[in-house]
Amino acid sequence: MNYKFLPMFFVLLLMSFTNLPSNENSKKNSIVVEAKSVSKNVSIYNQLDANSFALPSFESFTLALDGFYILKEKGLIKKNILTLVDFSLSSNTKRMWVIDLEKNTVLFQTLVAHGRNTGEEFAKEFSNRAESYQSSIGFYATAEIYNGKHGMSLKLDGLERGLNDKARERAVVIHGADYVSESFIKQNKRLGRSQGCPAVPVELNAKIIEVIKDKSCLFIYHPSAKQEILAKLIS
Structure with a gap:
């Protein structure tokens, strides 16, 4: 689907609600707010400079952006940096932005x-x-850097109760790992796996951590729980 034509669609959608009866005002206002949000997200998505990379899916990006604005308003994140991990994709693809x-x-x-x-x-x-060795989805705030068994690592604070709020006590962090590489994929036909951490390639670890440290937004997406993710963030 070509999202470049969606903003005009939402302009027309907003105009269509101007003559609704007064008892429909509440419903109208809700739809108008949602339409404005989607239109804004479409505009941002279409203007993204891919910088020679592939763009994430619109669905994962717009959900990430909605959460980003909620967290920014609550003061839970400070930076205008968004890290998006799309776990609907194969681990053999570059699924972190x-x-x-x-x-x-x-x-x-x-x-x-x-x-x-x-x-x-x-x-x-x-x-x-704890000890599940599984990933946790949802929104996180990045925290402080430390040096651990994987070298330079970045602590994470999960912001959604029941989904990822045990991240710090589980020691779910961003760190580099030699099993996150094209060579590992060639030898094993899939990427290596962690104990639950979003581990990244060793050669990019320090560069990524320096950019996203200290209260930026990390979002780990999977379509199976997209409604639950945003609902928990708002509650």
């Missing part, structure tokens, strides 16, 4: 691992439990 929303530019697109009990090539099962 780091996006500068101030400059509307994709800074990185890279491989990223999911937990060993989340699935083989594709992520299927998610958990917030």
